[in-house]
Amino acid sequence: MYIQELTLQNYRNYEQLQLSFEDKVNVIIGENAQGKTNLMEAIYVLAMAKSHRTSNDRELINWDSEYGKIKGKLQKQHSSLALELIISKKGKKAKLNHLEQSRLSQYIGEMNVVMFAPEDLNLVKGSPQVRRRFIDMELGQIAPVYLYELSQYQKVLTQRNHLLKSMHEETPKNEAMLDIFTIQLIEHGVNILKKRFEFLHLLQEWAAPIHRGISRGLEELKIVYKPSIDVSESTDLSKMKEVYYENFQSIKKREMFRGTTLIGPHRDDLHFFVNDKNVQVFGSQGQQRTTALSLKLAEIELIHSEVKEYPILLLDDVLSELDDYRQSHLLNTIQGKVQTFVTTTSVEGIEHETLKKAKTIRVTNGTVNS
Numbered sequence: 001m002y003i004q005e006l007t008l009q010n011y012r013n014y015e016q017l018q019l020s021f022e023d024k025v026n027v028i029i030g031e032n033a034q035g036k037t038n039l040m041e042a043i044y045v046l047a048m049a050k051s052h053r054t055s056n057d058r059e060l061i062n063w064d065s066e067y068g069k070i071k072g073k074l075q076k077q078h079s080s081l082a083l084e085l086i087i088s089k090k091g092k093k094a095k096l097n098h099l100e101q102s103r104l105s106q107y108i109g110e111m112n113v114v115m116f117a118p119e120d121l122n123l124v125k126g127s128p129q130v131r132r133r134f135i136d137m138e139l140g141q142i143a144p145v146y147l148y149e150l151s152q153y154q155k156v157l158t159q160r161n162h163l164l165k166s167m168h169e170e171t172p173k174n175e176a177m178l179d180i181f182t183i184q185l186i187e188h189g190v191n192i193l194k195k196r197f198e199f200l201h202l203l204q205e206w207a208a209p210i211h212r213g214i215s216r217g218l219e220e221l222k223i224v225y226k227p228s229i230d231v232s233e234s235t236d237l238s239k240m241k242e243v244y245y246e247n248f249q250s251i252k253k254r255e256m257f258r259g260t261t262l263i264g265p266h267r268d269d270l271h272f273f274v275n276d277k278n279v280q281v282f283g284s285q286g287q288q289r290t291t292a293l294s295l296k297l298a299e300i301e302l303i304h305s306e307v308k309e310y311p312i313l314l315l316d317d318v319l320s321e322l323d324d325y326r327q328s329h330l331l332n333t334i335q336g337k338v339q340t341f342v343t344t345t346s347v348e349g350i351e352h353e354t355l356k357k358a359k360t361i362r363v364t365n366g367t368v369n370s
């Protein structure tokens with residue numbers, strides 16, 4: 001799939017912008033703070049209804065405006081699609097072919113994107129939260145039902161935490177109510193867990209050979225999901241529920257004391273191993289970077305195998321971060337099959353043939369000359 005046209009209205013530092021793109025590579029050139037990342041972000045937000053760099057949607061609206069709008073025309077193999085996202089201070093509205101969608105989970109997934117930005121190094125180095133967010137965003141765009149489960153889980157989790165907090169102070173304790181929330185939490189929790197196991201299994205299958213390629217055969221990448229309870233990919237759903245329930249029983253007192261839910265998918269993590277060593281702990285900067293890159297390239301292939309279309313690739317500020325070998329590896333991999341956006345501060349950064357042939361878009365202070 002590729003995005004043909006993009007229109008922005010009061011999005012970050014763009015008051016009005018209309019652009020058309022090449023279906024192969026588009027290079028966005030501009031000095032610092034001119035709006036390159038904002039443009040990449042707009043494409044990402046159009047697809048995901050969420051930014052990759054902030055969870056506060058208000059930041060996306062131009063400072064002097066009440067609302068912001070992103071519109072795009074997407075070309076798929078057998079159809080085209082008009083997407084529209086309106087962000088106001090009250091919330092978001094999403095439209096597909098001019099029809100407003102009642103749930104964002106119905107909207108997300110129609111347009112697929114993979115973003116690779118310097119922050120993605122945090123995937124390996126950062127907190128578990130970064131890795132959970134990665135799973136949620138990526139799985140969400142190929143499995144809308146996952147997003148639904150996640151929002152249901154979040155709702156129960158908030159209620160349960162609220163109750164636990166109040167139980168910390170009150171006696172007698174409403175344990176019957178706690179039990180109801182626990183059971184609801186487990187119901188959604190196991191569905192999330194199952195999906196995450198499946199997703200990471202597939203991701204691992206794609207990522208390992210890619211990582212081997214980038215490391216010239218020297219490194220073997222393994223991705224391991226670390227749940228907060230003792231279950232594995234092969235544990236069946238009813239057994240998972242049982243294990244959750246037993247665990248919740250045994251930590252009940254501690255949860256009441258702490259006033260929060262201590263186990264569940266919101267506490268899980270993901271580990272990466274290179275040649276059986278944990279990259280987060282022992283990996284060099286280069287190995288961590290290669291791991292992040294392998295994951296992103298694996299995502300492209302995974303999305304392709306699931307939705308039968310290649311996603312749109314957004315490379316913000318990363319080409320200059322990669323050495324020549326990895327840069328060529330990346331560009332050769334995507335060449336011709338993936339619509340790609342690349343940002344750079346100067347044309348000097350563009351040496352590879354793929355980039356020389358690309359469409360260039362020059363950004364200056366929220367305006368564009370292509």
Ligand SMILES: Nc1ncnc2c1ncn2[C@@H]1O[C@H](COP(=O)(O)OP(=O)(O)OP(=O)(O)O)[C@@H](O)[C@H]1O
Nearest residue numbers: 012013031032033034035036037038059061062063
């Ligand atoms: N909501 C907003 N309204 C108006 N302007 C904004 C808003 N949010 C950010 N900006 C401005 O947008 C400008 C461009 O930011 P952006 O991150 O896109 O720059 P960039 O071209 O990617 O720069 P760099 O090369 O440093 O990465 C910044 O100067 C920032 O102050």
Ligand SMILES: [Mg+2]
Nearest residue numbers: 036037038317
């Ligand atoms: Mg930037």
